[in-house]
Amino acid sequence: MLVAVGIGPGDPELLTVKAVRLIQEADQVFVPGKVAKEIISPYRKDPVVLSFPMTDDQEYIKRCIEENADKIAPVAKNGLAVFCILGDPNFYGTFGRLCSVLDEKYPEIEYETVPGVSSITALASAAGIYINGGIEISDGSETDCRILLKVRKPRQKAEELKKEGYSNFILAERMYMSGQRIYRNDSLPEESAYFSVLFAGK
Template identity: 60%
Template sequence: MLVGLGLGPGNPDLLTLRAVRLLREADTVFVPGRIAADLVAPYRDSVMLDFPMTGDEEKIRSCLETNAEKIAPVAQNGLAVFGILGDPNFFSTFSRLCGILAERYPGIECRTEPGISSITAFASAAGIPLAGGFVVSDGAPPSALIRLKARHPKKIAEDLRRDGYREFVLVERMFFPDMKIYRDDEIPVKSDYMSVLYARR
């Protein structure tokens, strides 16, 4: 198994308890650079991988393939952890790495463990609340929407379909023992207050 582990925005005090536990339990911890390696160091040694900051798609793909080959032997036989600054689900190369592993090693399971993202860290550092709707983008046009407090998810999804959204995922009471996940046609009429609906065009 390969776990993409969020290490937070860079302050060692902002690692989650779950992050520390997984770092200690992993057979091998991989990191993409020095900052991540320093965050991991109090808990264990790590293997630093090369992830160049470049717009050269061919070079990016080549590095991802090389790194996938280094990670695969560990992930096939035990627990490989890839420690990433911020959260592995926000503008991260982790999903692309998992895509390559799925092509070459379809038996390897990939999952993520959240960390404090740059969005929530920014709000704290800047001293501003993120209330109401807001857009997060890396410059590309937004293609997805996240709706909090989705008490009537089926109605919300029906309205969004008229705006061109086609893929839906509802997570109810996430990370509680009774968490439920619904996709597309499974979306229920009513849901708990602690529900998040994801929609993609």
């Protein structure tokens, strides 16, 4: 089993309790560089540092990711491998590309993610910003997804978004709470709880 754990924006005390537990229980921990190694150092002293180069050379990046997958695979096949990622593993991280390689070379390996404090929420705290209205977040590329909070009529909202070119919808209701439900596309309910988040992708 491979678990990607978000380790937050830099402060070791901003790791979640679950992240710390998994890091301590893992058969082997992997980190994508010295910064991540330093962040988890209060909880684990023996991580394997992997190379994820900051470059535009896509062939070189792909080669490095394949090499990293080969290092992780033996541990993930036989025990618990934990891969620590700055911020949150599902927000602009390297884990998605690693999973693509694993799916191709090691389809028997199961993986999941544990959320961490992302740079988005960390910025609001560090800068003393209170966000209560709509926001737009981008890495500079064309926007191909939207996330809407507190969606009480998800099916109606999905129909509205289809007119803007969105076609893939996922509703998370009461996520990480008792009664969590995940709905996709045609299964979206007419109404949902206050604690609901709707993902819309093109």
